[in-house]
Amino acid sequence: MKKLILTIMIAIAAAAVAASAQTTAMPSAQQITVKVDEYMRSAVEVERFSGSILVARDGQPIVSKSYGMANVELDVPNKPNTVFRIASITKQFTATAIMMLQERGKLNVNDPFCKYLADCPAAWQPITIRHLLTMTSGIAGASVIEIGPLRGLPVPWDQWLEATKKKPLTSTPGENFRYNNSGYTLLGLIIERLSGKSYGEFLQENIFTPLVMKQTGYEDPRRIIKNRATGYRQLPGDPITNVPYAEIFGLYAAGGIYSTTEDLLLWDKALYTDKLLSRRSIDEMFTPFKEMIPGKSYASGWWTSKKFGHQEIGHGGNLAGFINYIARFPAERVTVIVLSNNGRGSSGKISSVLSAIVFGAPYEIPKERKAVAVASSVLDKYAGQYRVQLPMTNFIITNENGKLMALRDAEPKTEMFAESETDFFLKTEDIQFKFLKDTNGGVTGLIVHQGDGTLYEVMTGQKIK
Template structure:
């Protein structure tokens, strides 16, 4: 274990010193934690260090949680993957041709609302799910449903809203009662900027000149079921381990969630997860980005290696996460368990 710690620290410390990484990391093999550490400041102005208990906006890692929620409803017979969108939104354009399956897999053709160049102007204000849906529902489809893959946060907004219709609960309540509380994820919740949360990280970004600045304000209600969860690497470790059991979903549903549908050259998308074949076997993963924050979760199904990385600087951390996974994969420790 100490060898892995030394190698990863030797890799991360220079990055942290150059402000190329600030955040928390936790890695495990077959459920056993092999690395846990944090770098940089949770709040630079107050000189508060990041720790593995620091709460970060996890951005699009939220989609995996939404995917599990939808599959839970499928298992209970409350929803079917073939259901058309029109069943829940009768007046939605092309709603007869767009299914739950299309929304989950980014194959609906619905325009991605976060591509709006004016997003940061309206995203400073609070939004309801219906208000967000209004922003994209009247836009033309990018392609016919099912024909192509194109990443769209809009589909996951609709999934959260449909869940609320079916359960008569808010998305936040459902997450708490069906996932966070049963698993003991005590430091996870749907974020809102007006909540007072202990150990919450402040978010930062670089200006075009390379100066580190406070990130522009983004009201997290505008991310909703596509990206509004706040959590810690320790809670995400609990989440990872639950997906190796049937605590949340039966095995067939988990297998379906990790089955590739459509994608781009080097990856395909399942239900809330990116799926790839690597030299280390099957990888299911996701990255996230939201003003002030970045995240990555890597789950190597065959070797049991998992890496969680949460950052409070808005910068691409995917290569850092992959390098940490590579260090662990190349170590004899991967054979534990």
């Protein structure tokens, strides 16, 4: 009996020591601030970061700083209250609005979407609201090109909807995950029809005003919005350039909100309370429908994944000179928000590094990438077609007069620069490639690292041609 008691006491003591060690392993606020400052100096110098960051623990900011210019022409610096277009971070607000309507008995997320849409195509009949929330509906959505040159003009929803109805599904509803804006555009339509208000009005009355998010709202290019930043793009070694304002399909309920780091912290804090939704609805919103990507799943307007051994719930947004990320670690009450008005930036990567600093995990300081010469005969071996399964996409690599070029689906062809014989990088985006070889030196595939980390951080492609 004494041995049993002694064993139990030792186990309790060991657990206490382990818990204490785990707690003390978290850096202090001062340590975090010093390391964040060091990292951000390099991010500004090397990666041309321009924007605002906020690191908080238990709802209190540890670091809240801004870098670069909100408006280069007028010499206006970014500040913590600078307003940024948050792009796809909008989706979490749309998902919250849908959950609000469910709590009020207006809908059920398991309802067929066609219950709320007249003249629904036969192929859409099996699609539920949950499928739209989790991007598993299979709806493709019509592009601007298919409907006409509409940039800068009010979006004709009726034309977009009719064109979208005619497109075939990309997969059986509920079967495959495919990131797109169309489902959230349709969710905005549901919010308007069931609430009797515009999408922007519903969010203002039910989310922004109750949370006193005074610098958050629905984007309108015609409105004067105080402290609004301009979107830019600057590549390493190149001058900064304006990015034309874009009002495109996929904004609206998929990407049409503007906000600040300060307001997004208010939003984050509200998600720990029942001020907007019950705990049950919040948990439902954060629960993935299926694990579609190894180690990373999509819930309703949020990605869920493990980072540094901690559960992260987050989302990014990228649009017309703005690139952003919000990361939440609910168990530890840690929040990292990165909003940038340099569209070439790497807000997702910066968010990951700032999170690593908070948890005492390892990270790397940004360094300038230097191109080296690689023989054209070596580049010839890399030429070919590579298929990536998640997401389903193709890279076509060509050697054009000693320059390795990458073409991804319908995107513009981009030059790849060598860091070594097998490692390459892009200057236009924070993307790196590593070519894989078999024991005989034959090229079998490639690994693609997307520095922004907002969707598929690491993709593996097999050489098929």
